[in-house]
Amino acid sequence: MLSAEMQNPGEFIDLLKELIRQPSVVGAEHSFFRVLQRELEERGARVTWYEGLLVAQGREPDALMFSAHVDRHGLVCTGPNEFQYAAFVAGRRSDLLGNSVSEKLMRKIVDRFHSVPVTAYEPWSGSYLGAGNIRSAYVCEYRNNLIFEVDGLDHLVAGTPVAFSDRLTVEDGILSAQLDNVLTAAHLVHLFSLGFQGTAFFTAQEESGSSWRYLLEWFRRFNGATDRLIVVDTSPYPDRATADRQQVVLRRRDANAAFHEPTTTMIEALCREHGISYGFKDAYIDELNRQAEAAGQEPQSLGSTELGRIVAASNGFVQGTTIQVPTTGYHTMEESASAEANGGFSRLLHLVARAAGAC
Numbered sequence: 206m207l208s209a210e211m212q213n214p215g216e217f218i219d220l221l222k223e224l225i226r227q228p229s230v231v232g233a234e235h236s237f238f239r240v241l242q243r244e245l246e247e248r249g250a251r252v253t254w255y256e257g258l259l260v261a262q263g264r265e266p267d268a269l270m271f272s273a274h275v276d277r278h279g280l281v282c283t284g285p286n287e288f289q290y291a292a293f294v295a296g297r298r299s300d301l302l303g304n305s306v307s308e309k310l311m312r313k314i315v316d317r318f319h320s321v322p323v324t325a326y327e328p329w330s331g332s333y334l335g336a337g338n339i340r341s342a343y344v345c346e347y348r349n350n351l352i353f354e355v356d357g358l359d360h361l362v363a364g365t366p367v368a369f370s371d372r373l374t375v376e377d378g379i380l381s382a383q384l385d386n387v388l389t390a391a392h393l394v395h396l397f398s399l400g401f402q403g404t405a406f407f408t409a410q411e412e413s414g415s416s417w418r419y420l421l422e423w424f425r426r427f428n429g430a431t432d433r434l435i436v437v438d439t440s441p442y443p444d445r446a447t448a449d450r451q452q453v454v455l456r457r458r459d460a461n462a463a464f465h466e467p468t469t470t471m472i473e474a475l476c477r478e479h480g481i482s483y484g485f486k487d488a489y490i491d492e493l494n495r496q497a498e499a500a501g502q503e504p505q506s507l508g509s510t511e512l513g514r515i516v517a518a519s520n521g522f523v524q525g526t527t528i529q530v531p532t533t534g535y536h537t538m539e540e541s542a543s544a545e546a547n548g549g550f551s552r553l554l555h556l557v558a559r560a561a562g563a564c
Contacts, residue, residue, distance in 0.1 A: 213399070226371070229387070230366040245261045250397050257419030266403060272406035278291065280323065288353040371538060383537070384540040385536060389439065392551055437530075441536075448543070456486050464527065490505050530547060531546055
């Protein structure tokens with residue numbers, strides 16, 4: 206069971222199970238938005254659609270703004286019985302014009318999804334189009350691209366999304382599934398059940414690096430600058446012991462930009478006041494890089510987040526900070542987060558909303 210810190214934990218688990226079962230392959234999220242709309246409207250939110258963006262608002266939409274991306278990794282049919290990694294296709298990184306994915310990244314992914322069951326669906330309605338299993342994957346030397354071989358889906362036409370079939374498991378206080386980022390999207394939906402009256406954004410195509418464009422367009426559309434946007438997501442760690450050092454993950458910056466310091470400080474103060482353990486991901490990576498430098502090894506990147514991209518691209522017109530759930534098994538079907546971390550994360554969202562007068 207989830208930590209007692211979370212309000213209505215059984216309701217949250219039921220919601221998360223339902224959302225995980227719904228496909229949302231990067232570049233083909235429309236049917237998932239339909240599911241989200243239903244769940245949000247049942248909880249009293251006013252829902253508006255934009256290109257690549259679903260906006261849910263309560264009675265005080267300007268009081269506080271959260272954002273979560275909804276896309277997950279999967280495949281897309283690109284020819285007769287041919288499938289490619291959807292994030293590379295959606296991000297136009299599968300061409301022959303020098304913008305291809307690095308061989309190092311392809312080699313990292315190539316064996317990750319062997320024998321994983323998959324489900325094809327119609328991207329607008331979510332209608333089921335068949336099931337299969339990934340037989341193998343290889344790097345095509347002629348196209349410098351990652352190709353998947355799938356049994357059972359040779360009837361599909363090019364452009365059809367293929368999701369990794371998934372179910373939530375809860376065992377020994379650990380939640381496991383392809384959690385990035387359906388987990389924190391579910392938390393935002395659940396927040397409306399707890400009385401949230403602010404704004405929640407749900408963005409498409411974060412895994413292909415495009416979600417910030419849809420979000421920034423919304424702010425530009427209404428000429429509404431902000432320094433209080435809070436982006437929620439998962440944050441990967443190498444093992445359970447390292448992940449469990451904190452219930453929530455904060456950041457002062459990523460590889461793209463520095464975040465809004467007063468907002469970050471406010472959230473850190475709430476964590477301290479209410480006994481929610483936290484760690485700063487940028488400080489963690491900085492320490493790893495100091496150790497790597499001393500050992501003559503290659504440093505890690507600070508990582509690229511949706512918030513960092515929008516801050517950099519908007520020259521600070523949109524600013525804020527992040528709150529993340531620590532996980533292990535990044536971008537796999539066994540990504541996991543502790544019930545304790547989810548309890549602390551949920552409690553922190555509620556505290557931030559109350560402090561802003563949005564709950």
